[in-house]
Amino acid sequence: MVSSTSAALQSPVATPAGADIRIEQVSHQFDGPAGPLPVVDGVSLNIRPGEFVALLGPSGCGKSTLLRLVAGLEPPSAGQILHDGVPVTRPDPSRIVVFQDPTLFPWRTVRDNVALGPQARGTLAALQPRVEAALKLVGLQDFAKAFPHQLSGGMAQRVALARAIVNDPSLLVLDEPLGKLDSLTRLTMQTELLALWQRQGFSALLVTHDVEEAFFLAQRVIVLSDRPSRIVAELVNEAPYPRHRGDPRLAELRHQALAHLGLDASW
Template identity: 45%
Template sequence: MSISARTKNVWGRDIEPEYEARSPRQRRDTPGVGIRIEGLSKSFGDVPVLHDLDLDVPAGQFLAIVGKSGCGKSTLLRLLVGLDTPTSGRISFVGADGAETEPSSRIVFQEPRLLPWASIIDNVIVGLGEGVDRRTARRKAEAALAEVQLAEKAPEWPSRLSGGQRQRAALARALVSQPGFLALDEPLGALDALTRITMQALIERVWREQGFTALFVTHDVGEAVALADRVIVLDEGRIALDIAIDHPRPRQRGAADLAEIEGRLLKGIFK
């Protein structure tokens, strides 16, 4: 496809047509970072949570993490974004040139965690941190809200939004800084079924457009298979299963080939 046939998103990047459905890791311009985890362990007091993990995540990959409650999924994400420190082991991020780098990392939680006293656009501006002038910050926040189809809610208070709209605002806050790595810790777990489907499509779209590296924690195996390039099963702090999902996008939940993968993952979880 020629460059002239492409359209631009609000960040000025090329958007590829839906029928191409290529992962950002296949594009040379992906801003995502590679992640290298070596011998990573984490304990809380005398309670071990993660055990000697080794994991490589290519730049731009969408990796889903599933497993039983308490298996270490959220702990791993917190370590990756710097909200906690490992007991032992090493985490490194690799840029496009192959050198280690310090990426812009953001996390989206199950709860939106919006500031109730601030407007939606001011909540999104928080994601830029300090050092950005007000005019530039507002322009970037407006672009991020447009990206998640929430531009008209910019002046509203969080209490005036539905649960799905608040979660979209939280996603915009994470995206406004154009992170190289985005962690999503069960971001759809509290949403109703229809809103969840809408948010799944939204997350996939912005990931494809922006090309960041995504780590997505979920209890929903079908959701993981529908969204991810790759799914790992954590079991008692160890990687029990690692499966590549090499299927074209968009994917249809319930398709026979995807159902077979879901079955393998469920066996890995409940073995």
């Protein structure tokens, strides 16, 4: 675990330096063999600077598609997305996506994987101190010369997070980033992700299928319907940080989310 995590979680959230994201009546569809396949239908959502928002919904409902639209990886079929008032039309280093798979280059060391963005932009010489700071922030400064095959799953995902934050993003887009980790490593990484968010002050938009994870991390949880996804509930989580998983407030929010998803019968 990152040694500074506990201290970071005890401190207040950093002064918000994050993005103001406005999703305005966004719809999206794909061309399928039987014709257009709607996946997102009229979604409107604001993410305030420095806010942590999570998306919950059934598998295949369009959550990851919505993340791709926010990141600028493809344009929406209808509606618009604004980043600090400017329409999102393409990817940008200020909006970084962290996927479920760390997608590290096996022939590059940990340090070189983290430095990939600055190197691609020709700014590595100026940003080398930021690379070292990012490694330290995720507790991997002693593994800078290691290669991906020498890392555990949790360590590899820390490299992916360091590679993201070295770009100093104002929005971190998280597409099930902890989904492939074992349960104990996942709990540890949730705490470390919170520490990064609190220290850096970026806005965060998370997709997860883990209801408990959503409420442990996020300030607001948006529940989406089956495809095409529509917002069916917005649950505000006012539990203070650091949070405790046994907090009855989190249990009640989890029950509400499961009710909206039709899965509350056994809770």
